[in-house]
Amino acid sequence: MVNAFNFFSKASGLQLNRGKSNFYYNGVDEGLVKEVERATGMCRGNVPFRYLGVSVSPKRLSVMDCNCLVDKVVDRIRGLGSKQISYAGRVVLIQSVLSTLSYWARIFILPKMMIKRIEAICRDYLWH
Structure with a gap:
């Protein structure tokens, strides 16, 4: 592993x-965990953790996890x-915002409630 990093x-x-x-482990002998930590100089991470502001866990994201988005x-x-x-400027701004959200939608399964909230925010802004 260290050779691959190098x-x-x-x-x-x-x-x-x-x-x-x-490093994140699942079902690995504690002795191997210590050996990897010693060889790499990296620590064991805990799940869930945050990546780019979003909680990453083996379970589906909750609405609370998506509030930052x-x-x-x-x-x-x-x-x-x-x-x-x-009006055209607002459309471009909304498209820009939604294009950044498409990144998250490709990585995570976003809750429907969160998608509806974002749609409502964009709709209200567009027709304000």
Whole structure:
């Protein structure tokens, strides 16, 4: 494993930040866990953890886990919402916001309630 990291570093020029990296285990002998930690210098991570502001866990995301995404949508829309923007400008802004959300929708199964909240926010902004 360490050789693979070293090979990747040489090929890409990127370096692993051991202080920000963790290993996640399931059903592995504790002795092997200690050996991997010693060999790599990385710690054992705990599930759930946050990645780019969203909780990652083996279970489906709850609405509470997705609140940060809704807050980001509201912040982006309200940040420019106070200014007078034409209808076409509002459409472009909403498309921009929704394109960033499509990234999350590809990675996680988003709760329907959260999608409906975001649709309502965008709809209200568009027709305001």
